[in-house]
Amino acid sequence: MRVGGVAYRTIWLAEDGRDVEIIDQTRLPHEFVTRTLSTLEDAARAIRSMQVRGAPLIGATAAYGVCLALRSDASDAALDAACDVLLATRPTAVNLRWALDEMRAALCSVAPPEREALAYARAAGIADEDVALCRAIGEHGAALIEAVVRDRGGSEPVNVLTHCNAGWLATVDWGTALAPIYAAHERGVPVHVWVDETRPRNQGASLTAWELQGHGVPYTVIADNSGGHLMCTGAVDLCITGSDRTTGHGDVCNKIGTYLKALAARDNGVPFYVALPYSTIDWSISDGLAQIPIEERDAREVSHIIGRSADGEMHEVAILPTGSPVANPAFDITPSRLVSGLITERGICPASREGLLGLYPERRGEADSPQNS
């Protein structure tokens, strides 16, 4: 997507065709800084420090991290060591392990001298496949936004509410929840986005707002508390969020607070869609609330906030009384009954077992395994 009129991905090759460039997302929204990764350690640090984040982007960065490692040593031992280093950066990221397995599978059967070139080709493939997935999600979802315009007529923008950042910054390009918005915008459909701030990490306020601003999509930032009121007053046509994990029955585990917006959407007759690639679907589980453990994150995310003060410097400030106890669950479960539909790369389906199996019939065996009965 565009930043200041220039099209970017979140990760790309430098002019030499070997170094890797990324956007340092820890500087957003206050500064647009790109970083050059030249070594395995550079790539590992970028993931660890969250200069890159979002499951698909972490996977792509890890894939390129393998390429960087092989530049100095393409032996089996070096390949294994590189994968170990990269896997340890964010141990729970599913896409990270998947991307490293892909790289290792592609590389282990060829001789070391051929590995570097093959690694760059496979890493580019992983990145391009992610872009294609997200683009397909965007095309399918854009139809929902177009339908609002078609059904009600007029030239008023379609108001879409989103939570957290499931935009191009979390992927290689396009994003998941924001892909339908970008696709509609590209088609000339007037669209305006209500951006939830998304406390405590503020990914809406810092990342979603920044990327929409950069691409020229109209948006308005709101406190997480405001969405219910906006739905009551008819100011929201549609909600679209992402999903970190989706059960085989259509429950959605996403950023904390998603469930509250789904409740408000249901109470006000506002359609609530979730956009996701196949990789977030966990066919092995059926009941999100009972089966998905919720990560409890650092109290400091709630007790402190980082921002830019008038002198232009970044400051971290405390906002609680000293010594305040804090709870910080990072995700919540939106049950499938509150989800109007799932927007996937294969199309839109009901948030249910049969709905998902309609799009992914080849997964019926997994979905029917005994633990899902």
Added chain:
Amino acid sequence: MRVGGVAYRTIWLAEDGRDVEIIDQTRLPHEFVTRTLSTLEDAARAIRSMQVRGAPLIGATAAYGVCLALRSDASDAALDAACDVLLATRPTAVNLRWALDEMRAALCSVAPPEREALAYARAAGIADEDVALCRAIGEHGAALIEAVVRDRGGSEPVNVLTHCNAGWLATVDWGTALAPIYAAHERGVPVHVWVDETRPRNQGASLTAWELQGHGVPYTVIADNSGGHLMCTGAVDLCITGSDRTTGHGDVCNKIGTYLKALAARDNGVPFYVALPYSTIDWSISDGLAQIPIEERDAREVSHIIGRSADGEMHEVAILPTGSPVANPAFDITPSRLVSGLITERGICPASREGLLGLYPERRGEADSPQNS
């Protein structure tokens, strides 16, 4: 309530019996600073700058502001001028006008030399009446908390979720939503409070957390997004919030985000109570969503946050991309169908016209006026 083991109200007379002391709430939660008000202008500035806030406390401060004005000039003209100055500090505050009308009514019929003493007596009466109201709300509401312990047995604390600050800092003492919690705590009932941060003004994080900590009531601060998840997992026994305005049919206009918590409470079978004094009931309206205009506040409340940095200094930091559009509705409407009951100084009633008239039968004429049909 207590601060560091010492009992305080939010407003009290200095040792000389004439100056007025307040807690500077703009310094909370980082510093406990009291201020001495010696003149009319001191009192007006304290209200205008929000060193004191909360409708009941604003009313009491205005009443004492009249006392301070009369110390230098007790003439009719000075009385009128003092009321004008004080009324202009927060033009929409209902209790401010009410308190000034009370003071003027008490003072205008006596000769100027007698006015100062009478003014101090009436101001003390206004403050004491507020304390009595809040204390009664606390006694009635504490029974709900005790009932949870009685019904389920055991010694686990009762978990109460609250939103914003409807505590003693917003009143003269005890508070409204927090009064039942303080009353239960005083009776030895184990209670723990989930404190919503309450973006964008953070009154939960800064004021509710501070006052519970000071009084020794166990609490945990959470992002506004977390309450739904906590209710899904059985971590909330009861919700209690305040109300800025209550319709004659039991709809509640309260701090933005209250509605989302009421939806989650309903979805999970968690009782959702609203605590309020009679003065917030607007018998002239029946439909909160249609009839209560929602104040849109300054964008800076969303785009910036004030806190204390590591050097101990207060800093305001920007958290949005420069130039981001912001919407900042300050309140939302929780429809009566989502409210389990209203906790008033006269007892607890259903959130309905008949429920309210059962406690306030003398208001039936107003509630039956043509515009409410």
